Amino acid sequence: MQANPRTIPFLFGSQLRYVVPMFQRKYVWQESPQWQTLWEDITEKALLRLEGKEQRPHYLGALIIEGVKPESPQEVKRFLVIDGQQRMTTLQLLLCAFRDYARQQEWRAIEKPLTRFVENPDREVMEKPDEEFYKVWPTTINREVFCSVMTAGSRAEVEKREPLQYLPRKRKPEPRSALVEAYLYFSKQIQAWIESTATSSGKESSACAFALLQCLQEDFCVVEIALSDGDDSQEIFYSLNSQGSPLSQSDLLRSLIFMRAEKEKQNRDEIFNDYWSRFETPFWSYESTRGGRTFSRLDLGLRFFLIAKTGAAVDARRVNEEYRRWVQGEPSKYATVREELSDFAKHSQVYEYYTLPTNTALPSTDFRRVITDLDVSTALPLIMFLEAEAGLDAAQKIVCLAALESYIVRRYFTGEENKEYNKLFADLVYHLRGKSGDEVMSALNHRLLAGAGTTRVWPSNDEMIDAAINRNVYHNLSRPGLRLLLERVELRLRTKKSEETDIALNLQIEHILPQQWSTHWPLEGKQVPNLMAMYPHTANDEFQPLQDAIRRRNAALQTIGNLTLLNQYLNPAASNGGIDLKLDEYRNSVLRLNRYFADMANWDEAAIAKRSQSIGEALCAIWPRPESMAVPASPSPPAQMSP
Structure with missing residues (x-):
């Protein structure tokens, strides 16, 4: 490993190119703080040059590269960028913006x-002119836009090629590529600085532009670290980015996978296009906050995949390490990276199917509604296992998912704890791995029925009705x-003679005996x-003698027997x-929920209790539970992978 200071002419002046490997993430630098800070440093140095003052070089950071043996005599000398691709890409966009402005001003x-x-x-x-023409060759996800910007020739052409997009009924445009925004930022800043500096200093605009060029050529350096044959680029990248780094767990895992593809000498572009490109989409980059930390869907999908493959709970902060x-x-898990990504892609399809975008309308009979409305995404590793590798046919899969749904809904309704669901569902995966078909169905029921206490019990019919x-x-x-529960009861009450009417999305939960009952409901x-x-x-x-009766009424009115679904246009009139x-x-x-009251003359605590029992019995029928089943002995699950 050798480290040397390198100026911009040394980095980019020769016939060479820097290839950003597939394991790197896409370009993510933004105006604040990266572009703005860089530009402030540049203009500070340029002004000192105009004033004829002596100055020291400014270091932009480290660049870690690894030379690649050429595949033919015609190939332009190539280096892999192990670390520093954000910096290198930004410099290229800045230099391109400056070049285009100089061309416009005819400053040859x-x-x-x-x-x-x-x-x-x-x-x-050149061997591959469409690639080797560029000094920096970014990852697949950035290439099309990068090439478009670098060959446009002017700010106006960039804005024409990459226009702002406005969705219907949206005032703000959709986010544009950071590559485009970086070029436009530097283009505007360069023009504004040259014009304002020429005005304030009394110098020609070309003289100010030349000072800016000299500044870029002589006053800025990077520390270039060139890896030798014995250096492990994967370990170096990991050590640089695994601690205290803004890289996500999925960024680090992508680096691991594509570095191994490099070592296997597989066609990385082909692997990316066949498998990984599907994860470079808004769906997978969507972020949510859990436990005070932000994770993308890809972060969570990779974590759930690992749980589905191991049957051990995985700390969300240590997915890459585990x-x-x-x-x-x-033993060896996969013969090749392609086989590994194929397996992950299969599991990820299950994750994507069960992870609904916001405001997706589905019938209450769809298990995905249960996962979403009851907020039990922790069950997804088990579902991924059942769907992707448990060897279940369609009928067996229905039975297993119905048992899991019953377990989840019953625990939700009776108020059992869900704080250890991540361990519970990992444990279930552990005990099901190695089984298939009917064995999985039997073992799943055994394990669910074996649970005890507030963390694992599968509530009985008596507990549901209570x-x-x-x-x-x-x-x-x-x-x-x-x-969701009331919708399912409504569907159960319907007969074959009932109209096939969808349950409207605008229905609201209504108290029959209102919460503000004192005015119209004597006691x-x-x-x-x-x-x-x-x-x-x-x-x-x-009213002292009525204290207990008041408490009983207040308790009864919040039970499910006193609740129904009502159209939002009816609700205000009926509310209190x-x-x-x-x-x-x-x-x-x-x-049908409201047809119950067709012949009702009175509504009190006794009537509420009667309807509560009826609804409780309906819930038990909708989500049945085996009343008894012998539970065979099983080995103990592994400890959680990380504390």
Whole structure:
């Protein structure tokens, strides 16, 4: 390994090119802080040159490169960029913007050296002229836009080739490529600086531009670290970026995979196009926050894939480290990188199918609604295993997913803990691996029924009905989850003679006995003041005997038997009204949930309890649970991979 300071003419002045390997992430630098800071440093040095002041070189950071043996005598000398691709790409965009402005002003003495810094001459004798023409050759995801910008020739042409896009009914344009924005930023800054400096200093614009060129040529350096044959580029990249780095877990894993492809001498572009390109999309880059940390869907998908393959819980912060340990361990997991990516692509299709974009409309019978509305994405590793490698036919898969859905919904409804779901579902994967078909179905039911305590029990019918009668579901269940339960009850109440009417998206959860009940709903013949209805302990002597009855009513009105679904246009009129008004409104509803009240003359705590039991029984039928099943002995699962 050799380290040397290199100026821009040394880096870009010769016939050579820097290839950004597939394991690198796409270009991500932005105006603040990267472009702005770089430009401020450049103009500070340029002004000192105009003033004739002596100065020291400014170091832009390190560039780690690895020479590549040419494949033919015609090939332009090639270096792999192990670290520093963001810096190198930015310099190319800046130099290109400066070159285009100099060309526009017809400053040939400035244009010619800048052209030498961004283009390799003699295209006609190159092995691959469409690639070797460029001094920097970025990753596949950036190439098309990079080439478009570098060959446009002017700011106006760049804006024409890469226009802003506006979606219907959107005031702000869609985000444009950072490569385009970097070029436009430097183009505008270069022109503005030259014009303002010429005005303030009284010098010719060309003299100011020449000072800027001299500054770039002589006053800025990088520390070039050239790797030798014995240096491990993969380990160097990992050590540089694994600690305290903005690189995500999926960025680091991509580096691992494509570095191994380099060593296997596989066609990296082909592998990228066949497998990895599908992950360079807005869906997979979408970020969400979990436990105070931000992860992309690709980060989570890779983590869930590793859990599905190992049956061990994986710390979200250590996915790269654990994946490296697993894939490089004994026995060998994959013969080639292509085989590895093919397996991940198969599992990722399951992850993508079950990960719904926001506001996606699905029927409540779709298991994806359960995953989304009950917020149990921690079950996805188990689902990925069942779908992708458990050897289940269509009927067996339905049985397994139905059992899992029942387990999740019943625990949700009865209020069991879900804080250890990541360990639970990893443990299930561990005990199912090595089985297939009917063995998986049997073992899954055995493991689910074997659970005990608040963290793993599969609630019984009695526990479900007890929760229906007594649990405050309105405050303890999420609105999407509670609405899902009521939708499923509605579907169960329908008969073959019922119209096939979709359940509308604008239905709202409605209290039959309203939360503000004191005005229109007497208790034991008395009109209870609102404050006392809300806070029974404030009851005066007159209402003291009703304290327990008030508490029972307040508890009953939050149970599922007192809840229904109602059109949003009916809801305001019926919300806090009396029983007669409520029943009139319910007669306008086509839902079977509300037909229940067609012959109802009175609605009180006893009626609520009766309907709660009926709904509880319906939930048990919708999500059945085997009442008993012998549980065979099983080996203990592995410890969690990381603390």
